[in-house]
Every structure is written in structure tokens, then in C-alpha cells.
Amino acid sequence: MYSTYESVQKKVEAIFGFMMEGQEKALFNLVKSIPKNATIVEIGSLAGRSTASLGFASLGRGNVVYAVDVFESDLSHFRKELPRDYFDVFLKNMHKNGLHETVIPLRRRSEEVGASWGSAYGRKIDLLFIDGGHEYEQVRSDFDLFFPYVCPGGIVALHDIGEHWKGTWKLWNERKHLLKNVENVHSLYWGNKKT
Numbered sequence: 569m570y571s572t573y574e575s576v577q578k579k580v581e582a583i584f585g586f587m588m589e590g591q592e593k594a595l596f597n598l599v600k601s602i603p604k605n606a607t608i609v610e611i612g613s614l615a616g617r618s619t620a621s622l623g624f625a626s627l628g629r630g631n632v633v634y635a636v637d638v639f640e641s642d643l644s645h646f647r648k649e650l651p652r653d654y655f656d657v658f659l660k661n662m663h664k665n666g667l668h669e670t671v672i673p674l675r676r677r678s679e680e681v682g683a684s685w686g687s688a689y690g691r692k693i694d695l696l697f698i699d700g701g702h703e704y705e706q707v708r709s710d711f712d713l714f715f716p717y718v719c720p721g722g723i724v725a726l727h728d729i730g731e732h733w734k735g736t737w738k739l740w741n742e743r744k745h746l747l748k749n750v751e752n753v754h755s756l757y758w759g760n761k762k763t
């Protein structure tokens with residue numbers, strides 16, 4: 569459907585979000601690099617900017633993108649741009665871009681989804697993108713609950729990796745040995761799960 573990030577760039581970047589330049593493109597290309605009929609899990613979708621990157625790259629490939637988020641927040645840097653409850657904003661952004669049949673929102677806490685992933689979904693994950701709560705305990709929980717379901721060689725990507733984000737930085741340094749072929753664009757890091 570869309571073979572290059574440039575063909576969807578304007579649509580993606582019209583959505584409010586916190587990705588840095590080049591990161592949406594990197595997510596798009598990661599999806600293109602994995603086999604079709606993939607299961608993609610995103611933890612932390614906000615208004616759907618990164619979700620749209622994953623979703624556009626998935627169109628016509630039989631992929632499913634699970635978008636795990638509570639879709640509400642009191643954080644002031646979200647509130648300037650978004651209502652407290654931004655689930656409708658997310659849904660509208662998926663609908664107007666034709667992504668509503670590819671992206672399945674799971675409006676629950678990520679630790680609940682992760683704890684029941686095996687019994688509720690039972691699907692191996694081909695690409696896991698973690699951008700939910702940035703506190704150490706939260707990102708550790710997200711990584712440790714979902715990582716066992718990532719298939720060998722599957723991709724794990726984390727956002728906001730850098731000394732500036734103490735929680736994600738600590739977790740990354742504790743878990744990066746589980747990944748190979750590690751690359752990054754600014755604070756977006758990813759690698760393949762070691763077999």
C-alpha cells in the first residue's frame with residue numbers, strides 16, 4: 569500500500585506525539601523489514617503518532633498492531649495538546665487514516681495486558697515497541713512481561729533511551745544484552761531478540 573515513509577510522512581506528523589525526527593521513519597522501516605502477517609505490540613500510543621507509523625507500514629501485509637494504552641493522563645505536557653481522556657482523539661486519528669482495521673486499541677494498563685498476553689492472545693510478537701510509563705519499575709514490567717512472547721529474532725524497540733530518562737536508561741542497560749544488531753535513531757533504540 570505505502571512503500572515509503574515519505575508517502576505517509578505528512579499524515580503521521582500531523583498527529584500529536586513525542587517522536588524525534590527520523591524515529592517515525594525508523595519504525596515504519598522496521599515493520600517493512602519483518603515478515604508479513606506480523607503481530608506488533610506498541611505500549612504507549614498517546615494520540616497515535618507512532619501507532620500510525622507502525623500502522624501505515626502494516627497496510628496490505630496482514631499485520632495486526634495492538635496499541636496498549638490507558639489513553640488518559642493528568643501530565644501537563646499532554647494536557648496542553650490533548651484532553652484528559654484522549655481515547656476519542658486516538659480513534660479518530662486511526663479512522664481518518666484508514667488504520668482502524670489494522671490497529672486494535674487495548675485500553676488497559678500494560679501490566680494487565682502483559683500478565684494475560686499468553687492466555688488472552690497467545691500470539692508470538694514479531695515487533696514490540698515500548699513507549700509507555702518511563703519510570704524504572706514500569707518500563708521493567710513492560711519489558712519483562714512482554715519480552716518472553718517476542719519470537720526469536722523478533723524486534724524489540726524502546727523509546728526515550730538516554731541518560732536524561734533515568735528509568736528507561738537503567739532498564740536498557742540491564743536488558744540490552746538480550747538483543748543483537750542494536751541500532752538507534754536519537755533516543756529510539758532497537759535490536760533483535762537473541763536466539
Ligand SMILES: C[S@@+](CC[C@H](N)C(=O)[O-])C[C@H]1O[C@@H](n2cnc3c(N)ncnc32)[C@H](O)[C@@H]1O
Nearest residue numbers: 585586612613614617618637638677678700701
Ligand atoms: C510518551 S507517551 C507515548 C507516545 C507515543 N508513542 C507517540 O508516538 O507520541 C506514553 C503513553 O503511555 C501511556 N501509559 C503510561 N503508563 C501506562 C501503563 N501502565 N499502561 C498503559 N499505558 C500507559 C500514557 O497514557 C501515554 O499515553
